[in-house]
Amino acid sequence: MIFVNGEPHEVPDHATIRELLVELDIDPEATGIAVAVDSEIAARGAWPVHEVPDGARVEIVTATQGG
Amino acid sequence: MVEPLFIAGRELCSRLLLGTGGFARLQTLAEAIEASGAELVTVAMRRLDPSAEGSLLDVIAASGAEALPNTAGCFTARDAVRTAKLAREALQTQWVKLEVIGDERTLLPDAPELLAAAEELVDDGFVVLPYTNDDPVLARRLQDAGCAAVMPLGSPIGSGMGIANRANLTLIVERADVPVILDAGVGTASDAALAMELGCDAVLCASAISRALDPVAMARAIRLGVEAGVLARGAGRIERRTHARASSPPEGMPEFAE
Numbered sequence: 001m002i003f004v005n006g007e008p009h010e011v012p013d014h015a016t017i018r019e020l021l022v023e024l025d026i027d028p029e030a031t032g033i034a035v036a037v038d039s040e041i042a043a044r045g046a047w048p049v050h051e052v053p054d055g056a057r058v059e060i061v062t063a064t065q066g067g
Numbered sequence: 068m069v070e071p072l073f074i075a076g077r078e079l080c081s082r083l084l085l086g087t088g089g090f091a092r093l094q095t096l097a098e099a100i101e102a103s104g105a106e107l108v109t110v111a112m113r114r115l116d117p118s119a120e121g122s123l124l125d126v127i128a129a130s131g132a133e134a135l136p137n138t139a140g141c142f143t144a145r146d147a148v149r150t151a152k153l154a155r156e157a158l159q160t161q162w163v164k165l166e167v168i169g170d171e172r173t174l175l176p177d178a179p180e181l182l183a184a185a186e187e188l189v190d191d192g193f194v195v196l197p198y199t200n201d202d203p204v205l206a207r208r209l210q211d212a213g214c215a216a217v218m219p220l221g222s223p224i225g226s227g228m229g230i231a232n233r234a235n236l237t238l239i240v241e242r243a244d245v246p247v248i249l250d251a252g253v254g255t256a257s258d259a260a261l262a263m264e265l266g267c268d269a270v271l272c273a274s275a276i277s278r279a280l281d282p283v284a285m286a287r288a289i290r291l292g293v294e295a296g297v298l299a300r301g302a303g304r305i306e307r308r309t310h311a312r313a314s315s316p317p318e319g320m321p322e323f324a325e
Binding site: 005006024025026031032033034036039041043044059060061062063064065066067 | 086087088089090096109110111112113114115116117119122123124134135136137139140149152153154156157158159164166273
């Protein structure tokens, strides 16, 4: 189990970030989003191969009104 | 028209930056961007909400402006640096408006954390535009740390109280070698005009526009206020004097019989 934006999620073992996004109904080709795994930025180019470890805390962020 | 402004080598024709916070609808934001003439529009970085309607970034792109990410909501240098890096990754820009807040009620910056974050981000190649208070010493420190501009507040974020300390703002302007962008506290057009008259290079408004009764009209007004302020400063105003100086000649007064 991992945590995505603070919420628990069950994902298959060795799921990659790309697979996780697809599972969450987020288009992995969409621009304007960034992903951090356990407080480390995950480069977009590595999403198809970057595996999310069990227990990881994943943050998926985008631009919102504010600032 | 006013001369262009250069920040980190980039030319900006507009002296007004717009924040996106506070607009009730994206359509209003789109119209306000156009009315304001802003080329840089700030955005916050938050968790992706799949249920959110519309795309802020699409609206900004369609307007021809560019999104400037902000580390709004961060209270530590560590969080601000991480947020800036996420923003860089998400928006593919090296530019960041740096905010590190020390107090939830006033939203005043945490100076030590702000400076630490600025130094780290400059080191990492960011173009850093720091939101700061009106302390000339801190502004100078931020500039010396390599920030591309300094953004002193006029008064607390969203307060609409205008420029609380003209003297300090003037000191900041006098001592800065980088652009000075008044950021926070603008309430209406006259505040923006005054900022430019005092020598600021640009103004950033969010609440003054987004929370006005008619945001689009206020965007237009503040745009004109900024332009008026620039023109007035360039025109060389008269000195303030305690006594009057008649504008009509004393000679040639007609005399009337008693």
